[in-house]
Amino acid sequence: MLxxxxxxxxxxxxxxxxxxxxYSGIGTNFAFIWLLLAAGLGASAGxxxxxxxxxxxxxxxxxxxxxxxxATGAIxxxxxxxxxxxxxxxxxxxxxxxxxxxGAQVKKDGPSRTLRLRLDKAAEYARQNPETILVLSGGQxxxxxxxEAQAMQDYLAQSGIPRSRTILENQSTSTxxxxxxxxxxxxxxxxxxxxxxxxxxFHLYRARKVAAHQGMENVSxxxxxxxxxxxxxxCIRDGIAILKERIVGNL
Numbered sequence: 001m002l003x004x005x006x007x008x009x010x011x012x013x014x015x016x017x018x019x020x021x022x023y024s025g026i027g028t029n030f031a032f033i034w035l036l037l038a039a040g041l042g043a044s045a046g047x048x049x050x051x052x053x054x055x056x057x058x059x060x061x062x063x064x065x066x067x068x069x070x071a072t073g074a075i076x077x078x079x080x081x082x083x084x085x086x087x088x089x090x091x092x093x094x095x096x097x098x099x100x101x102x103g104a105q106v107k108k109d110g111p112s113r114t115l116r117l118r119l120d121k122a123a124e125y126a127r128q129n130p131e132t133i134l135v136l137s138g139g140q141x142x143x144x145x146x147x148e149a150q151a152m153q154d155y156l157a158q159s160g161i162p163r164s165r166t167i168l169e170n171q172s173t174s175t176x177x178x179x180x181x182x183x184x185x186x187x188x189x190x191x192x193x194x195x196x197x198x199x200x201x202f203h204l205y206r207a208r209k210v211a212a213h214q215g216m217e218n219v220s221x222x223x224x225x226x227x228x229x230x231x232x233x234x235c236i237r238d239g240i241a242i243l244k245e246r247i248v249g250n251l
Contacts, residue, residue, distance in 0.1 A: 003052075006045035006070070013038035016232070023229050027143065029105065030237045044070055080239040084205040092125055093220040096132050097193035099125060100182040102175065102207060103138020103148030104200070111151050113227045114200055114234070119152055121224035122198055123159045134161070135185060137169040137178040175203070175241075176250050179211050196220035202234045206242050209251040 017034035024031075044066040051063045101122045104115035111119060122134055134156070138148025147170035157163055169185055172178045179197070186193055195216070199207050201223040211219050226234055245251045 002067070003045045003049045006041045006048070010038045010041035010045065013041065020230065020233055028230075028233075030240075031233070033236060033240070034233070041070065076243075077236065077239050080242060081235055084202060084235070084238065084242075086205075087208075088201055088204055088223045089221055092222045093194075093196065095129055095194070096196040096220060097191075098133050098135055098186050099196045099198055099222070100135045100137055100179065100186075101152065102178050102197065102199040102203070103136070103152060103172075105141070106138075106144045106146065106148050106151040108145060111148075111155050114230070115148070115152065116155065117226065118198060118200060118224045119155050119159070121222065123156055123161050125198070125222065126156075126161050126165060132165075134166045135169055135182045136166055137172055137182045139171050139173050139177075141173070175207060176210055176214075176245070179207065179216070180214055183214065183216060194218075194220070196222055198222040198224065200224050200226050200234070202226055202231070202238050206238060206245065206251070209242075210245070213251055 013034045017031060017038065020028050020031045020034065044063075047058070047066055048063045051058045051060070099122065101118060104118065105112040106115065110116075126132060126134060136149040136152040136156075138152065140147040144151075147168070149168040149170040153163060153166050153168060156166060167185060169178070169182045172181045183195075186195060197207050197211060197219055198221075204221055204223045208219075208221055242251065
């Protein structure tokens with residue numbers, strides 16, 4: 001039974017990888033995670049099956065270790081998802097002085113769907129709160145034609161948000177830098193401010209922890225929706241990123 005469960009899991013991971021590639025392109029960030037998961041589950045299923053057929057040829061500790069690793073990984077990821085989605089605000093706080101909008105990938109034809117969803121949410125908030133200044137945060141990656149901040153400003157301008165209501169932070173290359181550099185811009189303006197951070201729902205927990213680690217207090221948070229097809233991918237990817245940030249001391 002366990003062999004069939006692991007084999008089924010490997011096939012699901014492989015199929016989802018193909019869906020990601022067909023839907024979003026082979027350059028989708030960290031899509032290879034699903035190939036690694038498929039390989040790991042498949043290898044575990046094969047090892048357990050082989051042990052069942054030839055128990056004298058393989059030490060019991062090997063299949064036990066593989067099962068333990070799979071179970072531990074699944075439990076850790078479930079707990080991370082509970083934390084990630086346990087404190088998402090239902091309603092945005094009004095009348096913020098500044099709203100930091102975190103960047104995401106920019107493709108050749110413009111902002112990715114993830115980024116467009118964030119920007120649509122930012123535009124909605126800006127229309128409802130006409131005094132709020134949007135701090136658009138994101139540098140230029142190696143495969144991006146312009147900085148994420150510039151692409152964000154252009155998209156918002158097309159949505160009717162004046163460029164005068166936006167500030168570009170175009171040097172950051174990570175969530176940690178997004179928040180740190182944006183905070184420096186706001187503080188350099190020399191006035192007390194009510195600040196919010198807007199990002200995707202799957203990314204909000206990490207952004208919150210990074211901001212708290214950097215000493216930002218009384219920050220409001222706004223979550224945008226995510227691409228439905230890539231939602232599972234983003235959840236797993238950000239769960240792994242949270243573990244990495246915790247290890248390096250950014251959370």
